[in-house]
């Protein structure tokens with residue numbers, strides 16, 4: 168029910184009222200109409216998290232690397248620390 | 255798919271689980287708040303990767319599960335009226351009321367429809383001006399901006415035959431209810447990532463400080479969940495109780511301003527009863543005064559419908575992290591997803607349903 172999934176904005180409907188801004192979002196090739204009122208900063212090519220037909224937020228590309236950077240840092244710390252890798 | 259597959263990498267998951275095992279020296283209990291997380295944890299076997307001392311308990315974060323029986327009965331009563339079209343998300347239709355469920359109303363000729371978005375319900379209202387269209391609005395802060403927008407647009411466009419039956423709940427008061435309840439075992443929280451996408455995480459700071467519990471904003475994929483557990487366990491071992499946000503690709507500190515603005519305009523905070531838990535002050539959203547005309551309960555006069563729950567079900571204890579589904583004597587026998595006795599077996603995101611689906615009961619008994 169709270170499921171929200173990332174998809175890529177393929178097109179944005181031109182229109183007047185920003186509260187009715189919509190676009191087509193692709194979920195692995197399946198296109199859906201999505202309300203974009205809550206992500207005024209997002210445009211074509213951006214990834215957004217979509218829940219019940221509404222984009223809740225834009226996915227931040229830089230921040231998306233966080234967990235992988237974190238793992239790499241832990242590895243480097245392990246190598247630097249003698250015997251640290253045995254745990 | 256991008257932003258999904260890379261967070262399911264088994265090698266990365268193993269490395270994170272190793273790190274957790276190295277960090278943990280004492281027993282801790284961590285609660286994941288959201289039912290979507292419960293589902294992912296059981297599906298990917300995340301809990302089985304963790305060291306023995308660390309227990310994950312499943313929280314109250316399934317809006318379908320915590321919707322009180324009497325509100326389901328009110329929805330059924332409305333749906334049975336002539337001239338009414340009742341719309342809701344699919345999983346609400348199967349939730350048994352005290353007599354029947356909404357699917358049954360549909361098979362008896364009621365106009366009950368599944369919609370993907372509340373905006374679909376508004377469109378149905380606009381296309382059928384002679385019918386009363388009611389949207390059964392359940393959900394946490396994740397869903398409230400969408401449901402709020404439907405009401406906001408209905409008011410703007412002057413759609414008079416549209417209303418909502420609101421069963422909206424708010425997560426932080428439920429977390430506080432758990433922390434302050436007798437026998438609480440929860441030492442730290444994985445906060446629900448998509449609730450935080452809307453609300454941000456400032457509102458957890460007083461909670462973390464008051465109860466000395468770490469709160470880590472967590473996503474829904476295996477690597478997200480393991481990183482959340484790792485950060486939470488690290489804080490517990492170090493004696494810290496901070497709010498941290500490793501789900502920063504989706505969650506900003508202040509949440510989504512536009513979404514909060516519409517929620518704040520359309521809804522107001524009210525006390526609400528949670529199925530299996532009881533009344534929690536300030537834990538619900540009702541329509542704000544300016545939007546009261548869209549309240550289906552008042553429009554159809556069903557506010558007084560009230561019922562009692564079955565005595566056998568221990569879902570209240572499960573929702574507070576005091577018991578696991580396999581502790582329930584009815585689990586998998588008298589209570590199954592086809593014939594649910596209680597809240598947490600009803601929705602796919604409920605803890606009992608997740609355990610049942612992934613056959614945890616067979617592992618335990620055989």
Ligand code: SF4
Pocket residue numbers: 566567568569572579582583584585586589590594595596597598599600606
């Ligand atoms: S198995 Fe059924 S009866 Fe037991 S706690 Fe879960 S929902 Fe309630």
